[in-house]
Amino acid sequence: MTTFNRSALFPGLAAVLIPIAIGMVFFYSPLEKTMGSVQKIFYFHLPLALTAFLSFFVACISGIMYLRNRQRIWDARLAASVEIGVVLTTLVLITGSLWGKPIWNTFWTWDPRLTTSLILWFIFASCLILRSAIDEEGKRATFSAVMAIVGFVDVPIVFLSARLFRSIHPTVIRADSVGLETSMLVTLLVCMAAMLVFWVGLYKFRVSLFLQEAMINDLQTDGTKS
């Protein structure tokens, strides 16, 4: 315990916050009147959706930055956020379906938000497949940067086209009011904070792992040249 390990900051915080968030979901927040305990999945669903969208936003920004200055760090950030984003979107779709089955009586419906998340999942998962198909580092970085930008640009149009479908998705947080009990809102905010901290921790780990991988690759290719 002589030096403070900075890389452990966010994972450590997440390790404290996530159990607190889970505890609050089950023991602090009240039971919803009509949906009962099923509603509790919402405390994970919304933070997951938020962080998934954050990932794709970060991926798009990293893509733009990479194309501007061609630094490896931006490719690492892009790779990390696309990977995390795909995992989180998968979880959003799964938690949403689990909630939808008892409440809507169906796992899936073509609702604007569901459609948008699914299409986003497809776009960024295809970006991961693209990355796995290219060996040259510069080419992989450029191509995935372009895909991440194009994918993010697609989002407004996806939402526009999905408006064709009738929406049955609940809108909890509106521009003017929050349709939540105070204790529920507090729980939700703690869950969001926990998820955001977890996201940052995961993201930093993945970025540094990616950079280490690239450095090992550099060492190996230098070794074969000499």
Added chain:
Amino acid sequence: MKSLRQIRFLCGKDLRIELRKKESLVSMAFFGVLILVMLNIANGVGKQIDAEAGAGILWVAILFSSVLGLGRVFAREKENGCVAALLISPVSSGEIFVAKALVNFSLMLLAELVLVPIFFVLFGARLSGDPLALLPILVLVNFGFSTTGTLVSAISAGTRRNEVLLPILLFPLLLPLMTLAVKATALALAAKPLADLRGQLEPMAAFCVVFAAAGYLLFPFVLRED
């Protein structure tokens, strides 16, 4: 004026190759008709379909056959190292993008001249709409498909798995355009007037503008990596 002449020259070159070899067009039309026949059989021999199912069938056939032609446009340049020749020629990357998109646009339009009449022959019994009413939808989809497709095919042509990656990368991006096109086509096939289609045609035009701009801006980065 100079860039217009250069674009015309590049288009002319690609279309002349196509006219002499006829490799893309013949396979596109042939494959599209094959899909239409297969779907007709899958639908059950002798059964008639309504406008909504018909719209879906038409777009599946057009989408799958167009992807065949799209893959060839770049693969052909790669095979003889022509990308490098294009890059050192005095044309800008943006002009190459416009020329390639125009070639794709015309190839799709020519294939549709075969596919749409055959669609009406096979499925038209209960469709009251005029085939000409499909024209604005076809033009918009061709535009959106060829701009997005040109960018994505330049990406996939730079990888080892061109044929597999092209649809994987392209279709998720095109999903919103397809949703709108199917909806609009269903209305057109049910003999609704053009004014009723505005709700779909406007977002489709937005898609075209967004992807034309994104493609024009991002294409140079992709082309330089090839």
